[in-house]
Amino acid sequence: MRIAVEGCMHGDLDNVYATLLHLQEVQNIKIDLLLCCGDFQAVRNEKDLESLNVPPKFRSMNSFWKYYSGEKVAPFPTIFIGGNHEASNYLWELYYGGWAAPQIYFLGFAGVIKFGNIRIGGLSGIYKSHHYNMGHYEKLPYSEQDIRSIYHVREYDVHKLLQIExxxxxxxxxxxxxxxxxxxxxxxxxxxxxxxxxxxxxGTLGSKPAAELLGKLRPPYWFSAHLHCKFAALVQHEKDGHSTKFLALDKCLPGRNFLQIQVELHLP
Structure with a gap:
């Protein structure tokens, strides 16, 4: 199975899909799935922009709305998590996960899905210690504080993922x-x-809950984004001798390492 992994989408679905279609053609391959590691920006309409935590001058419809409205259809099954720049009002409607548009699936604030014979888990948002032990208290219409706190990871969501066996x-x-x-x-x-x-x-670069999940779940592959650079790492787990291949990718911009195709996933 060939899986494409993308860093921060920032709503630029048209260019990401066009890049993948081009790679399919020139490399004579078939891409089975696209994974996006957050900042997807599933903006359906101008009202959604009010829940997007970016400066007003950067609030743009971009291209997700075309796939939501049916004007376009995603050429690849796409699975994404949320980041810290999202249309959070829409993603809250899909808290437990669901189809954000045809062929485009949101994993929820914390979720697991099976695609073929591959189990894919995900945690949306970013870690901020002062909100971690709180519940999801935000209510529409979001205040300026709410549009930031809504995407902060909560202990409740991490606890659910820690129960996975x-x-x-x-x-x-x-x-x-x-x-x-x-x-x-x-x-x-x-x-x-x-x-x-x-x-x-x-010891503050990154997420403590994500590190806890990494140690508990020990997946063969872990993909991230957020810090707008490409970085690879290998984690050896002392508990069972297994290892995790980690890869972070950049945001979708010309000349940036925002996309990678995993030609072979060496899974048991």
């Missing part, structure tokens, strides 16, 4: 698991993002 093959998170940089080329990362160094030293 069957193996997960692929896991998606928007945040990187905290400590993941120890398993990759840290020097190369800091050459690209030198301002990460202090957070890495303090």
């Amino acid at each position: 069957e193996p997960i093959d692929i896991f998606l998170s928007h945040d990187w698991p905290v400590g993941i940089t120890a398993g990759g080329d840290l020097k190369a990362l800091l050459r690209q993002k030198p301002f990460f160094e202090q957070e890495i030293q303090e």
Whole structure:
């Protein structure tokens, strides 16, 4: 199975799908599935823009609405999680997961889905300690504070994922698991993002709940986005000797590493 993985979509479905269709043609391959690691921006209409936490000058309809309205159909089955720049009013309607548009499935705030013989789990949002132990208290119409807190990961959602006993093959998170940089080329990362160094030293770069899930679920593959750079790491799990291949990708912009096709997923 060929699975394409995309970092931050930022609503630019047209360009991502066009890139994949081009790769299919020139490489003579078939892509079976697209995974997106957050900031998908499933904006259906101008009203949805009010729940999108970006400065007003950057609020744009982009292209999801074409797939929602039926003007276009996604050329590949697409599964996505939420990030910190979403039309959160719409994603809240799909809290437990569901079809955001034909061929486009939202994993929910925390969820698992089976695609073929592959089990895919995901955690939406980003970690902020001051909201982690709270419930989902936000109500429409969202205030300026609500449109930020709504996408902060809650302990309740993480707890549900920690109950999973069957193996997960692929896991998606928007945040990187905290400590993941120890398993990759840290020097190369800091050459690209030198301002990460202090957070890495303090142990605050990334998500503690994601790291807890990584240690519990131990999936063969983990994909993330959020920090707008490509970074690969390998995590060895002492508990059972298994390992997790981690890959973070950039946002959809020309010349950026926002997309990768996993030609073969070596799954049991």
